[in-house]
Amino acid sequence: MLLWLDLSHDRSTATLMQQFTPFAECRLLQSHSLVASPHNRRIDMICMHYDRPDVLGLNQLQQVKRAAPSIPITMFTVQHSEELAVWAMRSGVWEYLTLPLPTAELQRYRQALQALCELRQQPEGGKRKMPSEHFPDLPASIRLTADHQKHQSLARALHYIDQHLCENIDQRDLAQLCGMTPSRFSRLFKDVHGVCYQEYVLGKRLELAKDRLDNSRMSITTIGYEAGFRDPSYFARAFKQLVGCTPSEYRANAGVAAREAVRDLSDAQRLGLEAESLPLTEPTFLSK
Structure with a gap:
């Protein structure tokens, strides 16, 4: 046998x-x-x-x-x-x-x-x-190559997370995708990334939410849904706990920062135009 x-x-x-x-x-x-x-x-x-x-x-x-x-x-x-x-x-x-x-x-x-x-x-x-x-x-x-092989073993899971961030992501599905048991997947993921897969997914979702808050006019609720949060109140709590402010405050601060950046750019452009009008050499005065 x-x-x-x-x-x-x-x-x-x-x-x-x-x-x-x-x-x-x-x-x-x-x-x-x-x-x-x-x-x-x-x-x-x-x-x-x-x-x-x-x-x-x-x-x-x-x-x-x-x-x-x-x-x-x-x-x-x-x-x-x-x-x-x-x-x-x-x-x-x-x-x-x-x-x-x-x-x-x-x-x-x-x-x-x-x-x-x-x-x-x-x-x-x-x-x-x-x-x-x-x-x-x-x-x-x-x-x-042991560390490299660990990363390779999780590559499918990371790609799946990136492609399905707005959906419900189950650890058992990720483990099956990588050909592992859920317990082995959980241990290997934390060993490689330093955090459990739930924390990793939460971090990726908050990064996506911050990007949308910075670069779109979508409502905060819509942004939360697009980032994979089904409960607006949980989205607000998680955002404040990990980012340090609410989504509304983050967007307001981002708006202020953007306006300041535009103003600084305008000032720089104005100073640049004034500098262009100045003579290239310091003028000399002839004494009588």
Whole structure:
């Protein structure tokens, strides 16, 4: 039996499994405790599927290897590097495969898998353990790009927020869009942006409201609705709490500032015209 762990960001392991079901029993793991269960003798291979391997995912591979050292692991990955392949081999991975799999490579893997299963059916077959202290450090390319991958994981959510700011935005929808559970999405969002997603959305909405107050003559209620606030009183309270004044006061102050800016510009233009009329050099007076 091939036991599959879905570590992809788009949760596409079920699709990948379809390539192997014609010649092997496949099962998608729902609980990691099943790997270490002494009753799970039927597992011939643990298949760990990645699209963009990250620190958490690679650490999980090592945890699985520690929990079930006698079961071989195949690592499937879309993102590939020589450094990652070397790390996988040093970690005791039985096979490292880059996706998508060519037909010839799939056939080769199938034959190798059948040979391995026959070997494991023999007494003490395939029982070699790898001490946990021998696990290598994670590839530098993975460690250095961890923050970038976090931002990439949230990119769809940020784009969705920008495009649907005036609508109701549910955390569960954003998490699903990013291929995460709501709890993981919440933790990752705060880790990357320093605020929870609700605070982030509120800040974006207030920035939009300030822009409308500065550059339009729409009513304050209409601006609140356009910025995603369904309750005018909540809009006013949130605006005052975070901006320091009410929307009306902000607009009035913006109007005063604009008039002062226009007056300053007019004064500068007037002074510029007067300066143009002055001689370029200071006049000299001849004494008698």
